[in-house]
Structures are given as C-alpha cells and as structure tokens.
Amino acid sequence: MRWLGLALVVVAAATLMLGVADLPPHGAHDAPVHTHVGARYLERGVAETGMRNLVTAVLLVYRGFDTFLEVVVIFSALVAVVALPRGRAARSRDGDDQPPAALLTREGPAQERISVSPVVAFVVQLLGPFIAVFALASLYRGHVSPGGGFQSAAIFGALFIALALVQGRERAARLVPRGARVWLQALGPLSFALIGGVGWVLTGAFLGYPAEAAAYALREAMVVAVEIGIAVGGAVILAQLFMAMEG
Amino acid sequence: MTIAWSQTVPYLVVLPLAGAALVPIVARRDARAAGGFTFVVTLVTAALAIALTVRLVVEGPLTAHVGGWVAPYGIELRFDRLGAWTAPLAVFFVLVVPFAWRYLEGTVPRDRWAAFYALMLLNLGGLIGFSLTADLFNLFLAMEVVSLSSYALVAVAGRGTAAWAALKYLLLGSVSSLLVLFAVALLFALTGSLNLPDVAARLAAAEPSPAATLALASLAVAFAVKAALFPLHVWLPDAHAIAPSPVSAVLSGLVVKIGIVGLVRVMELAASSGIALDLFGELLMVLGAVAIVMGAFLAIFQDDIKLMLAYSTISNIGYIVLGLGLGAPFAVAGALVHVVNHALIKVTLFLAAGSIIHQTGLRTLTDLRGVGRTLPQTCAAMTLGAIAIVGLPPTAGFISKWYIGLGAFSAGRVAYGFALVFGALFVFIYYVRMLNAFYFRTPTREEVAAAVEPPWSMRGPVLFLAAACVIVGLLGGFLLAFIMPAVGDLLPAIRS
Numbered sequence: 001m002r003w004l005g006l007a008l009v010v011v012a013a014a015t016l017m018l019g020v021a022d023l024p025p026h027g028a029h030d031a032p033v034h035t036h037v038g039a040r041y042l043e044r045g046v047a048e049t050g051m052r053n054l055v056t057a058v059l060l061v062y063r064g065f066d067t068f069l070e071v072v073v074i075f076s077a078l079v080a081v082v083a084l085p086r087g088r089a090a091r092s093r094d095g096d097d098q099p100p101a102a103l104l105t106r107e108g109p110a111q112e113r114i115s116v117s118p119v120v121a122f123v124v125q126l127l128g129p130f131i132a133v134f135a136l137a138s139l140y141r142g143h144v145s146p147g148g149g150f151q152s153a154a155i156f157g158a159l160f161i162a163l164a165l166v167q168g169r170e171r172a173a174r175l176v177p178r179g180a181r182v183w184l185q186a187l188g189p190l191s192f193a194l195i196g197g198v199g200w201v202l203t204g205a206f207l208g209y210p211a212e213a214a215a216y217a218l219r220e221a222m223v224v225a226v227e228i229g230i231a232v233g234g235a236v237i238l239a240q241l242f243m244a245m246e247g
Numbered sequence: 248m249t250i251a252w253s254q255t256v257p258y259l260v261v262l263p264l265a266g267a268a269l270v271p272i273v274a275r276r277d278a279r280a281a282g283g284f285t286f287v288v289t290l291v292t293a294a295l296a297i298a299l300t301v302r303l304v305v306e307g308p309l310t311a312h313v314g315g316w317v318a319p320y321g322i323e324l325r326f327d328r329l330g331a332w333t334a335p336l337a338v339f340f341v342l343v344v345p346f347a348w349r350y351l352e353g354t355v356p357r358d359r360w361a362a363f364y365a366l367m368l369l370n371l372g373g374l375i376g377f378s379l380t381a382d383l384f385n386l387f388l389a390m391e392v393v394s395l396s397s398y399a400l401v402a403v404a405g406r407g408t409a410a411w412a413a414l415k416y417l418l419l420g421s422v423s424s425l426l427v428l429f430a431v432a433l434l435f436a437l438t439g440s441l442n443l444p445d446v447a448a449r450l451a452a453a454e455p456s457p458a459a460t461l462a463l464a465s466l467a468v469a470f471a472v473k474a475a476l477f478p479l480h481v482w483l484p485d486a487h488a489i490a491p492s493p494v495s496a497v498l499s500g501l502v503v504k505i506g507i508v509g510l511v512r513v514m515e516l517a518a519s520s521g522i523a524l525d526l527f528g529e530l531l532m533v534l535g536a537v538a539i540v541m542g543a544f545l546a547i548f549q550d551d552i553k554l555m556l557a558y559s560t561i562s563n564i565g566y567i568v569l570g571l572g573l574g575a576p577f578a579v580a581g582a583l584v585h586v587v588n589h590a591l592i593k594v595t596l597f598l599a600a601g602s603i604i605h606q607t608g609l610r611t612l613t614d615l616r617g618v619g620r621t622l623p624q625t626c627a628a629m630t631l632g633a634i635a636i637v638g639l640p641p642t643a644g645f646i647s648k649w650y651i652g653l654g655a656f657s658a659g660r661v662a663y664g665f666a667l668v669f670g671a672l673f674v675f676i677y678y679v680r681m682l683n684a685f686y687f688r689t690p691t692r693e694e695v696a697a698a699v700e701p702p703w704s705m706r707g708p709v710l711f712l713a714a715a716c717v718i719v720g721l722l723g724g725f726l727l728a729f730i731m732p733a734v735g736d737l738l739p740a741i742r743s
Binding site: 015018019020032035036040061065068070076179182183200 | 251254257261264265267268269271272275311312313320321322359361362365366369372376384385391395396398399400402405410429433436437439440441449456457458461462465
C-alpha cells in the first residue's frame with residue numbers, strides 16, 4: 001500500500017512538472033502575463049483608477065472583489081477555530097484566566113515569567129511602540145507607497161504575539177478589550193461591504209470608486225477606510241488565533 | 248434613479264458574507280438572537296435571488312462588472328440560467344436555519360452557536376459566489392470560503408469522531424483546493440487572463456499546449472473530489488453522517504454541488520477553447536455509473552440512517568455526472584435539473600432524519616423500529632422524500648432521473664441506462680427497508696414509544712420541503728424548460 005502511494009505521488013508529481021515545463025520561460029518579456037491584462041494595468045492603471053500606486057489599483061480597484069473574499073477567508077479561519085471543540089489542554093487549563101502552561105517554559109505556570117530572559121523582554125517592550133508606529137505608517141501610507149492593510153495587520157499581529165510571549169497572554173489580551181473584539185474582528189468584511197455600497201451609490205457599481213481627478217480626496221478616504229478595515233480586522237483576528245492556540 | 252438590476256448581483260454574495268461578520272456581534276447579547284438574525288439575512292438573500300431570477304426570465308442573463316471594470320480587467324459575476332440555481336439554494340438555507348434554532352439546543356454548546364450561524368452564512372455566500380463568478384481566482388476564493396466553513400461545520404458539535412471526520416474532509420479538500428490553485432496558475436501563465444470566457448478565447452487562439460490540457464484535467468479532478476465522485480468519495484460518508492443534521496442537509500444537498508458546477512465550468516472551458524479532453528465524457532459516464540450502483544449498494548448495508556443518506560448522495564452525484572457525460576440534450580438537462588431536485592430531496596431527508604434523531608436520541612434502523620407510529624408527520628415527510636429519491640412519479644426525483652435515463656437510451660448507451668435502473672432498484676430496496684422498520688415493526692425502544700413530534704420551527708420546514716418534493720415533481724416541466732436554453736451551450740463540450 002505504501003509503495004502504491006509512493007508510485008502515485010511520483011507519477012502525479014512528474015505530470016505536474018511536465019505541465020509546468022510547458023509554460024512560457026520564467027521572466028520572458030513576451031509571456032502572456034506581461035502582454036495582456038497586466039500590460040493594460042501598467043499602461044492605463046494610474047490614469048483609469050485615479051490611484052497613485054498600481055498595486056493598490058489592482059488590489060482594491062480592479063480586483064477589489066477578490067480582496068473582499070480574501071478578507072472573508074481570513075475571517076472564516078477565525079470562526080472555524082472558534083467553532084472547534086476545545087482540546088484537552090485548554091479544558092484542563094480551565095478557562096482563559098490561567099496563563100498558558102507549557103508555551104513559554106516546559107516547567108509550569110509558576111515559572112513562566114521568570115523563564116523569559118529579562119533582556120529579551122526589555123527589548124521587545126522597548127521596540128513595541130516603534131513596531132506599532134511602523135505598522136501604522138504602512139497602513140496610512142500603504143495605498144501610495146509599499147505597505148498596505150495586509151502588511152500592517154501582519155505587523156500588528158506579530159507585535160501582539162511578541163508582547164504576549166514576554167508579558168503573558170492575559171496581559172496582552174487587555175490590549176484588545178473583550179467587548180470590542182467582536183466588532184474589530186468583523187471590520188475587514190464590513191468595511192468592504194460598506195465602502196462597496198458607497199461606491200454603488202456614487203458610481204452605480206458595487207465597489208466602484210469615483211474616478212474623476214477632482215474626487216481624489218473622496219477616493220483616498222474610501223481606500224484608506226478599506227485599508228483600516230483590512231489592517232485592524234486582520235490584526236485582531238491574528239491575535240485571537242494566537243490566543244486560541246493551546247500551550 | 249432607476250436601479251440597474253445587474254449591479255445588484257454582487258449583493259447576493261456580499262449580504263450573507265457581511266451578515267456572517269455581524270453574527271458574533273448580534274450573539275453577544277443572546278445566542279438565540281443570532282439564529283433570528285441569520286434567518287433574516289438568508290431571507291433577504293433569497294428574496295434578491297428570486298427577484299433576479301424573474302429579471303433573468305424577462306430580460307436575459309444579468310452580468311455585473313464589479314467596480315465597473317469590464318472583463319477581463321475586472322471581475323465579472325454572471326447571473327444566467329445555470330447561476331439561477333442560487334435562488335433555490337438560498338431558499339433551502341431559509342428553511343434550514345429555522346430548523347437549526349431548536350436543533351442546536353442539546354447538540355451544540357451554546358457558546359458555539361454564534362460560530363455555527365456565522366459559518367452557515369459564510370457557506371451560503373461562498374456557494375453563491377462560486378456559482379456566479381466568471382473569474383478563475385475569484386472562483387478559487389469562493390471555493391475556499393465554502394470549504395473552510397464546511398470543515399468547521401462538520402466538527403462544530405464536537406462529539407467523538409467528528410474531529411476525525413472533519414480532518415479527513417479537510418485533508419482531501421485541501422488537495423483538491425491546491426489542484427484548483429495550480430490549474431489557475433497554469434491558465435494565467437498561459438493566457439495572462441483570469442476571466443473564464445477570455446481564457447477560453449485565448450487558449451483557442453494559441454497553439455495547443457499540454458499545460459492547458461493539464462490545467463483542465465487538474466480542475467476536473469479537483470472538482471470531482473468536491474463532488475465526491477467515485478472513487479474520490481471517501482471523505483463524504485463520515486463527514487456527512489457525523490455533522491449536525493442541518494449541516495448534513497447543507498453539505499449533502501448543496502455543498503457537493505459546487506463540484507458539479509465546477510465540472511460544468513470545465514466543460515464550458517473545454518468547449519470554447521477547443522481543447523479536447525480525451526475520453527472526458529466517457530470517463531464521466533463510467534465513474535457516474537459506478538457511483539450510482541456502488542453508492543446505492545453500500546447504502547443498503549447501513550443501519551445508521553444518516554450514513555445511509557450519505558451513501559445515497561454518492562449515488563445521486565453519479566446520476567448527475569452520468570447525465571453530464573452522456574452529452575445527449577435530455578441527459579444534460581436532466582442532470583442539471585437533478586442538481587436542484589436532489590438538493591431539495593436530500594435537504595428534506597436529512598432534516599426529517601434529524602428530527603427523528605433529535606426527538607428519540609436514536610439513529611439506527613434497528614433502534615428506530617416503529618417510529619412511524621409516534622412521529623407520524625415527520626415520518627410521512629421522510630417517506631415522501633424516500634419516494635422522491637427512488638424517483639417514483641409524481642415526485643421531484645422522477646423527472647430528472649427519467650430524462651437522464653431517456654438520454655442514455657436515446658444516445659444508444661443502453662448499458663448506462665441499465666446502470667441507472669439497477670441503481671434505482673437498490674435505492675428502492677434500502678428505502679423499503681427503512682419504511683418497513685418505521686411502519687411495520689413494533690417499537691423495541693422506550694425512547695421511540697415515548698417520542699413526540701418536534702417543535703414547529705423544525706416540523707414546519709420539514710413538512711414544507713416534503714410537500715415541495717411532490718409539487719416540484721408535478722411542475723417538473725417548468726424546471727426543464729427553464730434550463731433547456733443553457734444546455735445548448737454546454738453540448739459541444741461533451742461531444743468533443
């Protein structure tokens with residue numbers, strides 16, 4: 001049976017690789033990916049969408065509906081984790097109040113705090129505000145320069161996890177108040193639905209953005225609103241996924 | 248301002264998905280309120296889907312360019328005659344959600360209700376998005392929303408082997424998803440486009456390439472997994488039997504159909520790109536025929552009623568795939584109608600079975616002997632559903648299976664016609680077994696003797712659905728006439 005499985009894997013892999021070998025050479029300038037839809041985005045993207053950054057133009061304007069579904073996939077991941085029955089470790093931990101036992105040390109709750117090197121803890125806490133500023137900057141400037149909502153969410157989420165590791169989960173959890181969590185985790189899908197609806201009213205198409213040059217401020221406000229939804233929603237979801245993990 | 252109806256199509260996807268994000272907020276005060284809210288969202292979605300179906304009949308297919316960008320530069324949603332199946336789809340959710348209100352009590356811990364309802368709405372939004380989108384990457388994302396929510400819904404009651412069933416489902420489902428992503432990447436690399444008609448046109452214009460054939464084959468295999476087509480069905484029985492009954496109804500009646508919708512998309516792509524998938528139709532016929540007989544045969548040996556229904560789904564997917572593979576107009580039309588009819592019947596059967604299990608706490612035929620005496624209404628609904636799935640006139644199952652059979656015989660594929668008949672015979676045997684246990688045996692368990700009919704929030708949907716099994720059967724010609732224009736576009740694909 002094992003050999004049969006192995007043979008199947010080899011045959012499948014060989015077939016897939018043969019298929020890939022048939023593709024246009026990597027980086028070829030005349031490959032269809034560069035000459036068809038992509039070329040038009042490059043040529044007219046900025047003028048047509050009124051965005052100052054092509055990545056934002058593709059991500060939020062041309063293919064905004066994809067990004068909406070991506071945000072929904074992230075939200076689904078959280079709901080799926082919440083829906084799962086809690087494992088043995090979490091149940092024996094008896095609720096969220098107990099610090100995670102084996103996450104930081106192998107020894108147990110009492111020694112948790114001590115086991116983290118004070119140097120590491122100090123450095124993480126020292127860097128915390130700077131990391132947060134970086135996350136905010138990549139959120140606020142993301143639509144015109146490298147960065148954006150997803151990156152910002154990842155940075156915020158990483159910051160949360162780092163703080164939870166050095167300060168303990170229950171202290172980190174206070175950063176996101178319980179009452180606000182259900183609202184914040186929904187911000188991704190909701191901001192798309194809301195801004196999409198605004199676009200529907202303004203342009204007649206769901207997720208449309210007014211393209212006139214004069215409407216730049218309005219357009220920018222809409223894009224930033226969506227980016228905030230992606231960033232805050234994504235960060236809170238990452239934090240909660242971490243909190244749901246068992247030690 | 249007049250509303251352009253075509254521009255409301257995205258809301259069919261957005262309403263349930265945004266609703267899902269709101270469910271945990273509503274549930275904070277009272278977990279029950281989440282159920283009511285979910286019901287309202289499904290109701291609004293269904294109303295919009297029905298309105299759009301009416302527009303479709305009046306003015307033809309509706310195309311929404313999301314954000315106002317025409318294909319292939321933007322994402323296109325098409326509400327055509329195939330996409331109109333989202334209307335019955337949403338209506339089934341309208342019936343399943345109230346059923347879940349009381350069903351969840353005692354089956355799913357209260358702190359997971361919000362997650363349950365949110366997952367149901369995510370599932371609905373994903374299913375609609377998958378059925379309507381004309382964009383390959385969008386298709387993949389919608390499929391992931393459906394898949395993720397389905398895996399979690401299987402495990403939500405969290406008893407015994409549920410986690411294992413969900414894990415098995417997740418592993419096979421992930422392989423399938425990866426194949427779709429791989430195929431999307433291949434097609435994008437070959438054409439530089441993600442819009443389905445545009446991809447097909449550009450493939451037709453380019454030299455024939457093995458990579459394109461591989462991409463279509465990957466898509467076909469991936470969707471066969473999602474449809475639980477034999478021999479890729481192994482994940483289905485456990486997952487569908489172990490899930491809470493409202494979830495079983497959704498998974499078995501509706502979610503497996505994304506595999507069918509996906510296969511139809513592959514056929515469209517093959518037809519308009521001129522890529523001959525050698526033996527594709529032939530393969531579909533063989534696998535479909537085997538699935539019909541094998542699914543029905545295995546169902547006979549099941550004592551657990553939900554496991555029996557799960558195997559019957561494998562058999563019914565066989566009917567649909569056989570019909571698609573046959574390629575005769577009647578067979579294809581019958582197959583497409585059976586997508587909706589099987590959904591109706593299977594939702595009826597799983598909800599009725601769920602009521603019986605909920606009221607008695609028992610789930611095997613041996614234990615449920617004589618239950619027809621204490622739960623007459625629910626068992627009558629179950630019986631109607633059983634008659635419909637066997638395919639006896641005048642029920643919903645008859646017309647679609649009749650046309651698939653007619654297609655098989657008219658295409659000169661007599662052997663497949665007989666596979667269909669044998670399948671029906673096996674199905675008949677196992678439902679006779681069920682009816683015998685329910686009505687003609689004396690109860691052996693106290694729970695059965697003491698059982699009472701379920702509350703109206705559960706009984707209502709079940710009785711309504713059972714009635715619909717007959718009404719849709721009587722009006723079967725309408726569905727067929729509705730889908731016939733779409734069949735013509737599909738046929739060249741199968742003939743190639």
